Amino acid sequence: MKTVFSYAKPYKFLIAIALSLMLLELTVELLQPLVIAKIIDDGILAGDRNQIIEYGIILMGLSAIAFLSGVVNSYFASHVSQSFSFDLRKVVYARIQSFSLATFNRFPASGLITRLTSDVNLVQQVLFMSLRIMLRAPLLVIGSIAMAFVVNAQLAVYLVIVFPVLSVFLYVMVKKGVSHFSFVQQRLDQLNRMVQENLQAVRLIKAYLRGKHESNRFSGVADSLKIDTVKAFRVMEIILPILLFGMNLSLLAVLWFGAFEIRQGSAEIGELVAIVNYAMRMTGAFSMFSFIIMAFARAKSSSERIEEVLLAEDVREKDEHGEDNMLHRGAVEFDGVSFAYPGTDRLVLKNISFSLKANEKLAIMGATGSGKSTLLQLIPRFYDATDGMVKVHGSDVQKWKLRTLRKTIGIVPQQSMLFTGTISGNLSWGKEQSEQSELADAAVKAQIHDTVMRFPDGYNTRVGQKGVNLSGGQKQRLSIARALVRKPSVLILDDSTSALDVKTEAALWQELERENATMLMVTQKIRTAMKADRILLLEDGEISAYGTHEQLLKASSLYRQIAFSQQEQEVDEYV
Numbered sequence: 001m002k003t004v005f006s007y008a009k010p011y012k013f014l015i016a017i018a019l020s021l022m023l024l025e026l027t028v029e030l031l032q033p034l035v036i037a038k039i040i041d042d043g044i045l046a047g048d049r050n051q052i053i054e055y056g057i058i059l060m061g062l063s064a065i066a067f068l069s070g071v072v073n074s075y076f077a078s079h080v081s082q083s084f085s086f087d088l089r090k091v092v093y094a095r096i097q098s099f100s101l102a103t104f105n106r107f108p109a110s111g112l113i114t115r116l117t118s119d120v121n122l123v124q125q126v127l128f129m130s131l132r133i134m135l136r137a138p139l140l141v142i143g144s145i146a147m148a149f150v151v152n153a154q155l156a157v158y159l160v161i162v163f164p165v166l167s168v169f170l171y172v173m174v175k176k177g178v179s180h181f182s183f184v185q186q187r188l189d190q191l192n193r194m195v196q197e198n199l200q201a202v203r204l205i206k207a208y209l210r211g212k213h214e215s216n217r218f219s220g221v222a223d224s225l226k227i228d229t230v231k232a233f234r235v236m237e238i239i240l241p242i243l244l245f246g247m248n249l250s251l252l253a254v255l256w257f258g259a260f261e262i263r264q265g266s267a268e269i270g271e272l273v274a275i276v277n278y279a280m281r282m283t284g285a286f287s288m289f290s291f292i293i294m295a296f297a298r299a300k301s302s303s304e305r306i307e308e309v310l311l312a313e314d315v316r317e318k319d320e321h322g323e324d325n326m327l328h329r330g331a332v333e334f335d336g337v338s339f340a341y342p343g344t345d346r347l348v349l350k351n352i353s354f355s356l357k358a359n360e361k362l363a364i365m366g367a368t369g370s371g372k373s374t375l376l377q378l379i380p381r382f383y384d385a386t387d388g389m390v391k392v393h394g395s396d397v398q399k400w401k402l403r404t405l406r407k408t409i410g411i412v413p414q415q416s417m418l419f420t421g422t423i424s425g426n427l428s429w430g431k432e433q434s435e436q437s438e439l440a441d442a443a444v445k446a447q448i449h450d451t452v453m454r455f456p457d458g459y460n461t462r463v464g465q466k467g468v469n470l471s472g473g474q475k476q477r478l479s480i481a482r483a484l485v486r487k488p489s490v491l492i493l494d495d496s497t498s499a500l501d502v503k504t505e506a507a508l509w510q511e512l513e514r515e516n517a518t519m520l521m522v523t524q525k526i527r528t529a530m531k532a533d534r535i536l537l538l539e540d541g542e543i544s545a546y547g548t549h550e551q552l553l554k555a556s557s558l559y560r561q562i563a564f565s566q567q568e569q570e571v572d573e574y575v
């Protein structure tokens with residue numbers, strides 16, 4: 001909890017004000033029974049009207065102070081807790097953004113969403129409660145005991161007799177509560193993951209008529225959440241009755257022995273009333289305890305989950321070269337590279353070596369799962385090679401400042417991803433502060449300009465939710481344009497033209513060939529691959545063949561098979 005609550009430090013002055021007001025409210029509250037005792041003993045029983053009026057005015061003044069401090073304390077408590085949760089959320093989000101892919105993959109996306117939403121909310125609630133009632137309740141209990149001893153020590157002893165037992169009981173319950181609520185948050189993660197998956201796959205679910213099946217699956221997860229939440233609350237629910245039972249026993253003892261002592265003359269009626277009053281206030285504070293313990297237990301497990309993100313070990317960027325050192329801008333080289341995904345032993349790339357000079361174009365082919373995407377991911381350092389060296393612009397990628405390296409690379413992923421917003425916004429996402437003419441230029445090259453101009457709002461057309469629905473091929477071309485806007489010296493296309501027709505792809509290729517960029521392009525089509533300077537054929541993570549189309553036709557039986565099967569297919573389609 002320490003790390004999470006350290007983000008409340010900037011508000012320590014406001015927290016101090018809120019706590020001071022809380023203490024003032026508490027002090028006033030503790031003085032009230034004393035004044036009531038005075039009204040009874042010195043006013044009512046002594047028949048002194050003036051004393052009643054005097055102490056009555058004091059009592060009203062104290063109530064007014066308590067009321068005002070309560071209101072102002074509430075204002076500061078909510079201001080501080082809201083600002084704290086805003087800061088915390090920002091820090092956690094920035095931390096997630098800074099993760100390397102290997103670290104990012106350790107957390108399921110749904111778990112990160114829960115941490116940013118529900119977990120931060122729970123911690124914020126606890127800070128608010130700390131400033132309002134969390135400290136006030138235990139202090140009220142301690143203060144009431146102290147005041148009871150001031151009023152009449154003998155009677156006060158009966159009030160505290162059950163305390164040791166109640167304290168042990170509370171400690172055990174807090175421990176239980178924390179572990180139960182950590183389960184609840186994990187269930188919430190599962191539920192979020194399920195909702196996320198289902199919403200993304202809504203078309204698939206409809207097409208396969210799996211709506212009912214998915215609803216049942218959802219009910220199952222929601223049911224587990226309910227069961228675990230009920231279990232956690234059950235633990236909490238027994239706290240209050242047991243605390244009240246203990247307090248009522250003390251109260252009974254105070255009344256029983258109090259009456260006896262008044263008869264003996266060792267206690268006054270006003271004193272007994274004051275102590276009963278303190279006992280009632282303590283009972284009220286205790287009734288808040290179960291609520292506080294529950295909030296604390298939830299916040300403890302939530303803050304631990306948030307700290308998992310904040311304190312996660314991550315690959316640090318190295319910062320040895322600057323942009324000025326780009327002697328071989330655009331050159332890409334793999335030197336004996338092998339790679340296993342973090343946390344696994346299986347090498348998905350084995351001893352890969354090849355080199356590209358600036359502006360050369362490489363087509364990468366291979367069966368599904370042969371390691372094509374993995375190979376590309378090593379270039380912008382999404383992952384680091386397990387063995388061997390990846391060089392970009394003539395230097396080991398691990399020596400580049402990550403920002404500098406990635407600035408020079410344009411990536412078009414296998415699955416096109418557009419953000420909610422305008423087409424312009426999506427294109428300029430590739431390069432901040434780009435001119436409209438640069439966006440249009442990239443769109444022309446990516447063969448999407450004419451399509452955009454046919455939309456009524458042109459480049460201001462909104463995409464995503466509440467915007468136009470784009471076809472798979474249109475999305476792919478916009479993704480390519482977004483990469484081109486960056487004017488990258490290394491362009492990576494991961495099977496990003498799969499949805500394009502032959503004519504559009506040929507036109508796109510013509511443009512890309514002229515582009516001043518080294519290009520690595522995963523493709524399944526021989527027609528596309530043969531236009532590249534060289535082709536790299538991957539088989540089960542190893543280079544099976546490397547060279548020009550003609551060289552591979554001669555040297556690789558696998559390449560010949562692919563070439564002939566695609567030729568036959570084309571003839572079939574033509575017939």
Ligand SMILES: Nc1ncnc2c1ncn2[C@@H]1O[C@H](COP(=O)(O)OP(=O)(O)OP(=O)(O)O)[C@@H](O)[C@H]1O
Nearest residue numbers: 105341344348366367368369370371372373374375
């Ligand atoms: N994040 C990951 N963690 C562990 N293994 C992975 C991960 N991503 C991919 N793999 C494994 O690495 C191997 C290569 O995957 P990769 O995605 O590079 O293949 P690919 O040739 O691009 O396939 P496709 O053509 O289907 O996209 C596969 O066996 C895959 O199961």
